[in-house]
Amino acid sequence: MSRRPVNPARRFADGGSIPFVGSVQSKTRSSRLLSIGLLVVGAILLIGYLHSGSDGSIREKKALSKTEGGSSCTLEVLRALPVLKKAYGDSMNKVLHVAPDTCSVVSKLLKEEDTQAWGVEPYDLDDADVNCKSLVRKGIVRVADIKFPLPYRAKSFSLVIVSDALDYLSPRYLNKTLPELVRVSADGVIIFSGYPGQQRAKVAELSKFGRPAKLRSSSWWIKYFVQTKLEENEAAAKKFEQASTKRSYRPACQVFHLK
Structure with missing residues (x-):
């Protein structure tokens, strides 16, 4: 004035x-x-x-826009990375992450010392930021339909982490996708899956995801692993639980460790 x-x-x-x-x-x-x-x-x-x-945290939280109710297992992977590193040690040196908004996780992993990371985005990257487009341009992140064979050789990665993506697959396609994730991994597969009733795809995004998220109980997943002859990695699961207790970390998603 x-x-x-x-x-x-x-x-x-x-x-x-x-x-x-x-x-x-x-x-x-x-x-x-x-x-x-x-x-x-x-x-x-x-x-x-x-x-x-806060640009980095905004990128990390982009996964929240993928689901209704503000819950994302891809965001949960970001929270769990220190615990995963403690549980898996050297196996975290060469990681493939498969998920919607994989760019956020890959970017975080690439900042870690002695860590190589790649990502597979199962859906179109219509709203990708500059950083994500750069990762795609360099071939670090690929857009690929996980209902079909992954474009990698067997045991290309020490560890495969998948979040959110499997929740949108019917058992028919799970039977094709999960063995592929196991094929390209040398040491194991980690699955982050939502709890029943936790999240659903927005109606506007059904054309992108193909179907609403079908969130299964832990008993359903365990039964499915047994039927498909996938073995739980008990040693890694125990180390993950111990590291979680020390860091006071409580997963907001179900976490399964497979050999």
């Missing part, structure tokens, strides 16, 4: 005030305005800094 400058001489003539006092009052007002201005500028700079620093 603009102020009309005060004329000390006029105030002295009208009211008998001392010019020096008027000058001090004017400087005091100017100092207050300057202080307020500096506070406003500082607040704007702080907000800008926090906004720019």
